[in-house]
Amino acid sequence: MDHSDRTRRAGDPERRLRRLEKRLNKSEMRRAELEHLMDGGQAFQRRVIQEVEDAKAEIERLYESLSLEQARTNQLLRSIMPEAVAEELKERGRVRPRRTKSATVMFADFVNFTLHTENMDPVALVRTLDRYYSAFDAIAASHGVEKVKTIGDAYMCVAGNLADVQSSEHAAQMCRAAVDIMKAVADLRSEETNWSIRIGLHSGPISSGVVGSERLSYDIWGDTVNTAARVADATGINEIFLSESTHALLSDDQGTTYHGEVEAKGKGLVRLYQLIT
Numbered sequence: 116m117d118h119s120d121r122t123r124r125a126g127d128p129e130r131r132l133r134r135l136e137k138r139l140n141k142s143e144m145r146r147a148e149l150e151h152l153m154d155g156g157q158a159f160q161r162r163v164i165q166e167v168e169d170a171k172a173e174i175e176r177l178y179e180s181l182s183l184e185q186a187r188t189n190q191l192l193r194s195i196m197p198e199a200v201a202e203e204l205k206e207r208g209r210v211r212p213r214r215t216k217s218a219t220v221m222f223a224d225f226v227n228f229t230l231h232t233e234n235m236d237p238v239a240l241v242r243t244l245d246r247y248y249s250a251f252d253a254i255a256a257s258h259g260v261e262k263v264k265t266i267g268d269a270y271m272c273v274a275g276n277l278a279d280v281q282s283s284e285h286a287a288q289m290c291r292a293a294v295d296i297m298k299a300v301a302d303l304r305s306e307e308t309n310w311s312i313r314i315g316l317h318s319g320p321i322s323s324g325v326v327g328s329e330r331l332s333y334d335i336w337g338d339t340v341n342t343a344a345r346v347a348d349a350t351g352i353n354e355i356f357l358s359e360s361t362h363a364l365l366s367d368d369q370g371t372t373y374h375g376e377v378e379a380k381g382k383g384l385v386r387l388y389q390l391i392t
Contacts, residue, residue, distance in 0.1 A: 196325065196333035197261045199277050204325065210333075212324035218275035219289040219318040219361055220340050221260075222347035223251065223296055226311040228268035243308060244268075250299045258292040263335055269347070270296075273335055276323055286318055286364035293355045294392050300353075315347030316390075317358040345379035346387065355390040362388040 196204070204210050225231075232240050248265060255262050255272050263271045272292070275285025293314045300312045319339035326332050342358060350356040362371060370391035379385040 196331070197277055200325065200333055204331075210325040212322060213276065214320070214322050215276050216320050217283070217285070217318060217364075218273050218321050218335075218339070219285045219316055219364075220271070220273050220321065220335065220343035221289050221293055221314060221316050222344050223270040223293075223312055223314045224347045225268040226313055226352050228310075231308070231310060247300070247303060247310075250303070251296055254292055254295045254299060258288050258295070260288055260292045263333065269344075271340075271343075273321065273323075276321060276335065283364040286316075286361050287366070289316055289361075290355075290357070290365065290390055293390065297353065297355060297392050311352045313347055313350035313352060314355040315343055315345070315350045315358075316355070316361045317343035317346050318361040318364055342379070342382060342385070345382050345385065349377040349379060349385070349387060351389075355392060357388045357390055359386040359388070 200210055235243075248270060251270050251272075252262055254260075258274075260272050260274045261276060263273055265271070272289075274289040274292070293316060297312065297314065300310065304310060317339055319337070319342070321335045321337040321339045323333070323335040326334065346356050346358050356374060357365075357371065365371065371388045372391065374387040374389045376384040376386050
């Protein structure tokens with residue numbers, strides 16, 4: 116073997132080593148690139164997962180906000196109309212007008228309201244009215260009576276209007292509510308104000324429904340409503356008067372006394388009875 120062959124063979128391992136080193140360097144570069152891609156993929160995956168979690172949290176917040184808004188809307192509807200009417204409005208988008216053959220309407224009217232309140236601070240006046248009307252609302256609900264609305268210093272409610280089965284019980288319901296309202300006024304009078312009240316009841320047919328589009332309003336109409344207001348006007352201070360139609364619906368053991376006939380505006384002579392409290 117000559118010198119050149121020995122030199123060539125000695126150089127072959129060196130060349131192979133250099134080639135292996137180059138391949139190793141390329142492999143290291145590719146591994147680094149792969150690791151970089153893997154790290155980038157993992158970071159991208161983490162970002163996507165975080166974005167999904169953030170979107171889920173935002174959706175949950177929106178659902179919670181929507182639920183709260185729906186609850187406020189439902190509460191607002193129940194505060195301005197009977198619950199059965201509010202449910203019908205939500206389900207159908209409208210409320211069918213009702214004609215009730217026999218219901219009892221009550222007006223509770225503060226006596227000399229303007230005289231007592233003309234010098235009151237407006238904030239104090241609203242706060243005081245809120246205490247009275249909140250108490251009236253609770254009493255009405257406890258007796259199955261539906262508040263219709265407040266008209267200035269007058270509180271109007273009805274019993275029997277939404278009953279599925281007509282009966283004469285609505286008159287007794289309203290009488291019990293009227294007695295409790297009179298007691299509540301007496302309690303508040305001794306604690307805060309010197310306000311007095313008169314309460315009038317009348318029974319008969321009424322119509323009811325929801326009117327308006329921008330501002331919905333639940334109301335009742337008919338001669339029964341007008342007569343109930345006239346009875347309240349004729350009632351004595353801190354007393355409860357019933358018309359003859361309401362008195363006729365009560366049982367014999369209901370405590371009433373005949374008051375006599377009074378001239379009611381637009382109605383002529385009306386027979387009235389006083390409810391003993």
